Amino acid sequence: MDRCGRLEDIPLFEDLESEQLQDLAQILKKQNFTRGQRIFTEGDEGNGLYVVDLGQVKIFKISPAGKEQILHIFGPGNPFGEIAMFAGESFPASAEAFTDCQVLFFSRHGFLECVRKDPSLAFNMLAVLSRRLRKFAALIEDLSLKEVPGRLAAHLLYLSEKDGAGDKVKLEVSKGHLAALLGTIPETLSRILAKMNRQGLIEVNGSTILLLDPDGLEDLAEGEVKLT
Amino acid sequence: MDRCGRLEDIPLFEDLESEQLQDLAQILKKQNFTRGQRIFTEGDEGNGLYVVDLGQVKIFKISPAGKEQILHIFGPGNPFGEIAMFAGESFPASAEAFTDCQVLFFSRHGFLECVRKDPSLAFNMLAVLSRRLRKFAALIEDLSLKEVPGRLAAHLLYLSEKDGAGDKVKLEVSKGHLAALLGTIPETLSRILAKMNRQGLIEVNGSTILLLDPDGLEDLAEGEVKLT
Structure with a gap:
């Protein structure tokens, strides 16, 4: 099975300095789920950011008629729950282990503390996302x-x-x-x-x-x- | 001429709370440029984030053969220089007033202070960019x-x-x-x-x-x- 390995291999964290990575490692909790186990449910407080470490995670919603709609299947290195956690909102969808999996969990509270200590941690992540957005926009232009x-x-x-x-x-x-x-x-x-x-x-x-x-x-x- | 108007109308800041907007307003400097005037030059220190307020700004590089290559023309509400400023790097391209224009300038130093005071300011911006990335990725999938x-x-x-x-x-x-x-x-x-x-x-x-x-x-x- 693939594994995302070290924190610096997670795309969202790729521009962080070693001290910032150490701060994140301090607040990181590894969680294991067996296939089909619920990780969080739509409407739960967006209490943290998850990154798939091992295996795959399914993000889905249940329609009013009770039908499951899969939004994403995420593999190693992919973050999930990050929008709700950054925005301080509740999760807009549910997450479940698609295979047996291990995820890395960073609590919102711990993350805020890391950024308070070193604001450039957040800046480095903003740089990663901004750069990705530029690349995506260029590709959309190309395709469009x-x-x-x-x-x-x-x-x-x-x-x-x-x-x-x-x-x-x-x-x-x-x-x-x-x-x-x-x-x-x-x-x-x-x-x-x-x-x-x-x-x-x-x-x-x-x-x-x-x-x-x-x-x-x-x-x-x-x-x-x-x-x- | 279009005008981006208030800070909360700038997409990058759309999720900020009123107190966070006030903090940003404190560090904001308005700068005016006449058509053709240089705003910054490739290789300059990425000392801050710019947002077009009025008019248009051209982002360009000069090829080794001396030919100008326009990368973007940005209008009201568009940020520029933000990747270099977030990453703490030098500007990878030059910026010039494409028309007479007014830009809003937020220094890196001032911005870092705002985030130190209130880390959730950076989180709200991370949420905006993350949400936009998801939307772009879905569109790319659709087109692809x-x-x-x-x-x-x-x-x-x-x-x-x-x-x-x-x-x-x-x-x-x-x-x-x-x-x-x-x-x-x-x-x-x-x-x-x-x-x-x-x-x-x-x-x-x-x-x-x-x-x-x-x-x-x-x-x-x-x-x-x-x-x-």
Whole structure:
């Protein structure tokens, strides 16, 4: 079975200094669960951060109809429960041992003490997450650029017809909402709008968009051309 | 021009409590730059976190040949310089006013003091970033599931032919590296491997993969079927 091994091999902790790792090792508790055993239940106080050490952990919710919906299966090195613990909220889902497993548990209280002693511990973790977010955003942009421009073009043409608005379309949802609708993130949506603007397909004025080249948008929507 | 307005409207600070926002307001310095003016230069000490308040900021690098490469254009509410500041490293790129702009500056020193006083400030920011990472990972999975299974199938068939290995293929790169190669993240790659395993296309034993159904993999690689 895989094992995450030392604390410095846990991605969330990869930038910590040795003294910070020692502080964490002080508050760390190893817990063992047998397959199917409950680790925590939705609604429990988010009292700490867990990291899978050995085996696998299942995160799930039970629907109102009583059906189990698996959200994640986490293996060695993966943290879980961390959002609730950081936010000081209750767990939004339940966790159960998917196989016999060992998890590392860091209590919220102990963690806060470590950060009080050395705030840069939290900063190093913020750096890890920020770096990962940048990488993820770049990947989403990469993946989105294939299809999102076409979907956006189709959406703009639809709005123009629906409202009988002609070539002047008003976006009535926030950029975050529109991005989610198109399957991307606001940063990428902004870039695509800027590109379409530069290519003379549209002219963006705040939330009003002028369709300068409906035929070009049509080609984009039908996948006959790509946005370059 | 857009404006990010109050501190609580900055996504990175959205979960902070009012007292924490007041602490940050104490250390905040507003800085104004005219279009084209340098904000910081690659290699400068990452002495603080910036947030665009008004206007736009360009993040760029200069190639060895002297060519400018724009990495990002950030608008109101976007933080920049935060990775270097959290990590206590020098800035990996330069920042310049892309339009006349106003930025909010929070020094690393001041920030550390705020966190020392109230560690949960850092925890609330960790919660925001963790939540965003989960959302991004789900989106990447969503986007990847369309094409990555086919690319992975093609890669497995290629390995099987290249090595004359028959139906027993050994992955000689890490899962992280293979994920990057296929344009996804390790979490999604693991799920795809598990799905292929469940469908009887392959059998995964650590880094050794048995190709149980080469014809099925062929169909997947050629886009004739989708992984469901």
